[in-house]
């Protein structure tokens with residue numbers, strides 16, 4: 001696994017999310033530097049912090065430095081030169097995640113388009129730096145080359161856009177392909193670091209390894225799981241990301257397209273979040289799901305990390321999110337495994353038919369733990 005030194009904000013939420021993003025991009029975080037401010041002009045961080053970082057980078061030899069803020073090309077260049085390492089800013093990191101998770105033709109194009117927009121937003125400064133001889137690989141280029149560089153990005157964007165218009169039909173085929181394998185599918189969604197992967201591993205952990213082999217060709221984020229003697233495919237999705245820039249929203253949504261044809265969607269919620277965070281994330285999650293045309297009756301809310309709270313507190317927070325009435329929700333701990341069996345029962349109940357599931361019965365179960 002590739003390694004990273006992570007520079008992020010000195011706030012628990014930020015640290016957890018940034019670690020989650022590194023994890024999703026396949027980087028093992030070997031050291032974290034926490035700062036109150038990441039927008040200093042030359043390096044994003046202060047000269048003193050940079051000195052510490054130089055020493056650390058020399059010792060730990062990470063593959064990349066992840067900077068959990070947006071960096072200008074000049075800042076990225078200054079940092080990368082001082083540290084002799086590739087530097088990924090927050091947006092570049094997110095784009096890497098999307099790229100590794102995009103599976104359909106449409107999704108790949110959406111991600112490509114977002115990458116070109118990222119490049120475009122940095123083109124002006126790159127060109128300016130190069131004309132001052134400060135950007136290697138762009139050394140001393142003239143106005144003609146500047147225009148070529150710009151026009152090249154523009155041209156590539158145009159090509160991607162026109163391909164996207166045609167890709168809508170392919171999505172349909174892709175979906176049918178998955179259905180044809182004859183498995184019902186469960187998708188895990190939710191914010192980064194809510195516990196999707198932990199729950200995914202918990203739910204699939206008991207699966208016999210032999211049956212996994214059959215599906216290794218699919219992806220590492222899709223596995224087979226048996227619930228109540230019935231086989232399912234379960235998939236771990238990219239996850240929602242806070243402060244997602246507007247130009248990435250289409251790319252993000254395209255990575256979630258599998259939610260459209262999933263039979264069950266488990267929205268994993270970190271119930272240990274503050275009420276403010278919970279409300280904000282819940283609202284944004286619901287907005288995205290409705291934009292994706294996901295049917296409400298396929299959704300289960302898994303209130304995760306319940307091991308960190310009293311059950312009364314879980315219930316109270318569920319009430320605040322208006323989950324008490326007709327919504328299907330369950331309190332779980334992906335870490336300890338508490339409630340995972342109930343989650344599986346709920347899944348079977350829903351798939352066995354609309355009449356077999358009674359929300360109030362479910363709530364009754366809540367109280368007993």
Ligand SMILES: Nc1nc2c(ncn2[C@@H]2O[C@H](COP(=O)(O)OP(=O)(O)O)[C@@H](O)[C@H]2O)c(=O)[nH]1
Nearest residue numbers: 020191192193194195196197198305333334335
């Ligand atoms: N206490 C507690 N921690 C959990 C639980 N589930 C996940 N975590 C922790 O939360 C962090 C993020 O989990 P992860 O599964 O990577 O989240 P993802 O980004 O949604 O895939 C990790 O440090 C997990 O160990 C849980 O039920 N209880």
Ligand SMILES: [Mg+2]
Nearest residue numbers: 024196197198
């Ligand atoms: Mg994950």
